[in-house]
Amino acid sequence: MTFPPESPRGGPKIPSLPSREVLSRDVWRWAAMALIGAVAGGAFVLHLGHGAVALSWGEVWGILLGSGQGSSQDIIVWQFRLPRAVTALAAGASLGVAGLLMQTLFANPLAGPYVLGVDAGASLGVALAVMGLEVMGPSWEALATAGSFTAAWVGAALVLLGILSVARQVRSGTVLLLVGILFGFAANAVVSILVALAPSEKVHGFITWSMGSFAAAPWPRVRLLLLGSLGGLLVAWGLAKSLDALLLGEDYAATMGVSPGRARRRVLLATALLAGSAAACCGPVAFLGIATPHLCRGILRTEGHRWLIPSCAAAGGALALGADGLTRLPGGAVLPLNAVLALVGVPVVAWVLFSSAREGGAS
Numbered sequence: 274m275t276f277p278p279e280s281p282r283g284g285p286k287i288p289s290l291p292s293r294e295v296l297s298r299d300v301w302r303w304a305a306m307a308l309i310g311a312v313a314g315g316a317f318v319l320h321l322g323h324g325a326v327a328l329s330w331g332e333v334w335g336i337l338l339g340s341g342q343g344s345s346q347d348i349i350v351w352q353f354r355l356p357r358a359v360t361a362l363a364a365g366a367s368l369g370v371a372g373l374l375m376q377t378l379f380a381n382p383l384a385g386p387y388v389l390g391v392d393a394g395a396s397l398g399v400a401l402a403v404m405g406l407e408v409m410g411p412s413w414e415a416l417a418t419a420g421s422f423t424a425a426w427v428g429a430a431l432v433l434l435g436i437l438s439v440a441r442q443v444r445s446g447t448v449l450l451l452v453g454i455l456f457g458f459a460a461n462a463v464v465s466i467l468v469a470l471a472p473s474e475k476v477h478g479f480i481t482w483s484m485g486s487f488a489a490a491p492w493p494r495v496r497l498l499l500l501g502s503l504g505g506l507l508v509a510w511g512l513a514k515s516l517d518a519l520l521l522g523e524d525y526a527a528t529m530g531v532s533p534g535r536a537r538r539r540v541l542l543a544t545a546l547l548a549g550s551a552a553a554c555c556g557p558v559a560f561l562g563i564a565t566p567h568l569c570r571g572i573l574r575t576e577g578h579r580w581l582i583p584s585c586a587a588a589g590g591a592l593a594l595g596a597d598g599l600t601r602l603p604g605g606a607v608l609p610l611n612a613v614l615a616l617v618g619v620p621v622v623a624w625v626l627f628s629s630a631r632e633g634g635a636s
Contacts, residue, residue: 313591320358320594361487361597362590364555367502367547369589372562386548386562390457395552397460398428403479404471429549485556485610487597501550508543513578560614564622565589
């Protein structure tokens, strides 16, 4: 028979219970996460009802549950609004978590999901697909006919392979960050040359893609986005403890049994899956990846990734849905998505950052 270990006074050692302060913090964080999730769910339903043909919550739920099959409202929801809403939700969640991973890996609050040049690789692929045939001749016909989605994925994957190969050779996060920036500069230089040499109608098509949009995503493309986003989110969730250790430095992480090199490569893989999927499907959507982690940290008051990863996924999806709704004006006019994200998000994030700074100074 075994007995519990004895305390210094000779009696059995009783496990200590969490303090009331710890419990209250956890309760607050669970409540905040539930609220963020509820906001994302509400934004999703509102997004399905918003448009030239307004639908109530009851009508939306009825259509999703199968009533009114074959009606005009059913076609509008299933063929147009639902793919757009799912695209916005998945891309927003992907970019929010990818930004969190990059800010943790590089210990830089300004790092975003595209700091490694994944968006530049995707842009280069699309530029070659849209303008390469005109500039470089018939040898690029295969890529030009593949479509912007496939070309963006190829470009993002090539950048990922380059970054992962570099990550195996260097241990410095700063060097890795600089290599990603150099990849981005090189890809953007080639894109600029293609833009300068291509016909104006081809350039217009590329510029339209580069503005970012959640619209015009058919269901096969949405399914590929969901597959890449889900894979990246699962990898990120499995890295939660390693990311917490990396916050205190790679030397400390090594003492906790975390291999910094292996963790870094997995973080890069997750980020590339998340950011590459979003960029391939929606174009280079800006701001979400930088703003969402700061917003969640300000609300939850924690750096723990078991809280931040699901919160950033839900908050990123909610912000993407809200921004996409604001791009559609009465009368059919559509605003650029990235402009709306910046105009709406900058004041919110600035308020959160200043509030945190005031509380930190007061304490």
